[in-house]
Amino acid sequence: MRISPESFRTKTGKIITLRSPEVQDAKALRTMMIEVAEMAPYIMSTAEDFRSKPDDAEQKWIEKYERSSRDMIILAIHEGNIVGNLDFSAFVKFKNFHRGHLGMSVAPNMRGEGIGELLLRKLFAEAANIEGLTQIELSVMHPNVAALKLYKKVGFKECGRTPNAFKMQDGSFADQIGMYATL
Secondary structure (H helix, E strand, O other), rough: OHHHOOOEEOOOOOOOEEEEOOHHHHHHHHHHHHHHHOOOOOOOHHHHHHOOOOOHHHHHHHHHHHHHHOOOOOEEEEEOEEEEEEEEEEEOHHHOOOOEEEEEEHHHHOOOOEEEHHHHHHHHHHOOOOOOOOOEEEEOOOHOOOOOHHHHHHEEEEEEEEEEEEEOOOEEEEEEEEEEOOO
16 A cells, blocks of 8 residues: 655655655665664564565565555655665455554664654554454564664553564573554
8 A cells, every 4th residue: 555655754764755655666675674684683673574575575575665555664764764664564354454563673873863763653644544343453672772762652552472483693692572553
């Protein structure tokens, strides 16, 4: 699903445009995700996970979302560069048709600007137009305190915890915290 583009100012005055990706964004999106994965231990995928995908994986991912009426990708663009992204997928079966799940990341050099909050608020605005959708869900690793604070700020509530759900690079484990927000 395509979203309506919109521009905002960050906390420090940077102009950020939120928009749907184009197929030609695929390579830059992959590059940003590798950078995020190398510097942020709290996302699900590693840099190697992204590197090991076929060259056209992000392009196919973008095309899949373009064809969907219930899923979306939102890019955050600053000075022509992708500095954040949010992907959202709504479930399609009858029993969970009212629910969807998101994943989000912001480039390390742009954290603290409020881009995550902009992405989430844009998701809520766009998701209100998805037929039958009433609940948005996510999961976050427990040491990711900044993300937990942001999610709570925009209305997410904790709804469960899975101990030792993720094995970290250093051999330690992180719990998975489930969260949800209603539209």
